[in-house]
Amino acid sequence: MTDLPDHALPHRRRNLLTGEWVLVSPQRNLRPWQGEVSSPSAQERPGHDPNCYLCPGNSRANGDTNPDYCGTWVFPNDFPALLASDSKIIDAGPLFQREAVRGETQVICYAPDHALSLSRMDDAQRRDVVECWCDLSEKAGADWAHVQIFENRGSMMGASSPHPHGQMWATDFLPQIVADEDAAQAAYRENNGRALLDDVLAEELKAGERLVEVNDNWAAFVPHWAAWPFETALVPRADRARLEELGDDERHDLAKILGRLLARYDGLFGCEFPYSMGWHGAPHGMEGSCDHWRLHAHFFPPLLRSASVRKHMVGFELMAETQRDMTAEQAAERLRAVAP
Template sequence: MSHADFPHRRLNRLTGEWVLVSPQRMKRPWQGETKAAQGGDRPNHDASCYLCPGNERVGGTHNPDFEGVFVFPNDFPALLLEPGGEAREGLLREEPACGEARVVCYAPDHSATLARMSDKARREVVNGWCDLSASLGAKWHHVQIFENKGAMMGASSPHPHGQVWAGDFVPTLVEREDGCQRAHHAEAGSVLLEDVIAAEEADGSRIVASNPHWLAVVPHWAAWPFETLVIARDDVRRLEELGDPARDALAALLGELLPAYDALFDTDFPYSMGWHGAPHGAGADCAHWRLHAHFYPPLLRSAEIRKHMVGFELLAETQRDLSPEAAAERIRDCIA
């Protein structure tokens, strides 16, 4: 048996946090929650969907009859343009937060997903991400682009869409990644995620998909069972820096990774994903950054059994059962 067959801890180089790996626990019986995954059979247009073309949203606004990517201000934003209240110092510290939010409809087809779209349609989504990062980054300190896919991940609508929240602050996790990348750059004189690419390619066991511009891996420190990290090979820090070849290559790589997810358990695979680029408020001081995306799917053993971040995970340290190497092999086996 190899080291990976026994309990051990792995360091997440992007956050500085440890992950407990317990592969032997995959043998334990399961009599806990089972939850039916969201099916993929949906109509092309749903008259009750507030994201479909031509339909009315809450408040009376009607969507246009859009044919591609459609972006609009979130009707229920988590951040408002003007700050309210005052900062409070001391033990119970507070500070105002402001910003704006967008909804990004990927396609007019209610039944579509990024996994089932064409490379051309996915490229339109990539362009939309890049444009929003640039336009909102010109006004705000950080732009967070993300997607919650599936009811299991809290998506309020099955229509293919993502969100963008831009604010006047750098969120905690991004700030943590910034600090770890900055420290590595100062100590090693190299870009952390560039070194990760080299290490993952030298090992090979966790690579899922690859092309000249991108690498998709189940990272050595993955927390979620089938988590993947998509890293730009080019020296880019934010989405808007991607050239046309890299944008084409990203659409193609997502066309390998996401259908493989669906094939794992023959289901419309749920996940939360998001882009991490250098905070726009950092200006030119971001040589340590490399653009990357995180995919966090919750499913563990089947379409009905998910990973629960509870108990030890909430109170002590992140823990996983399925080893990252085994997860990567299973995803690779599903790539056509």
């Protein structure tokens, strides 16, 4: 082990957006695997599943009937994690703090076709989803402090339905991870006079070794500090703080780069690659300037070695510090090798 090249030696990398450290141990990819082997998500599905709660014309769990929608369709989550009404929380004292929260949650059906996914849609269909994201961010942002738009793809990531869909959770508080990113970006702007992700993106474009996809308006790369094996970040090349600020060309190019990036994921192990993805933008409830913010999306896919072997965040990761088994550069190289 002592004669390994520098890039294969264990080391730590700092996540500039959160301040957390990641232990990188690329030599561990050599170890034999006798752990969990999961079944990959089925790729072939019918265009309409009569048992699906999200397909057009079907009944949902609460008894409501879905309309015969023909594009992207949004409805209030039948099992919301947040409620818009005020709630009374009993004060448990200084040691066991609680606070009341309010919010709203929406389900975003990407398309009526049960067999589709963001990676399988054409650019026009993906553009409809992009427009929906931008519209939801603007409308919900008028009422709530933070708008979180996200997707869990695949049963491995806890998706309750294989129908192509995402979610929007809007809150009257700033969630912890977003608050951490806000603080880190604000501190960087204060100390350097520039936006953190502007400098990160400039370095990624110059170096190229962690880039996966790039077009006139967007760049997708494996962050230097990536925690998940094939994690990527998607960042606009212009100064944009929120989804609704994107221009027509940027929305068009977002639909295109999403298709290419997700096709690379699916091609890596020949399966519908599971992931959790989400958008982070300047919180709508923040006071003062948001010049330190740059809109970005995170993709957190769990597969490690194959369609059936996933990375688990356990042991050292839960008790000490996040750890990964390949470098970000190695992950980007493997994603670039897949024809999109």
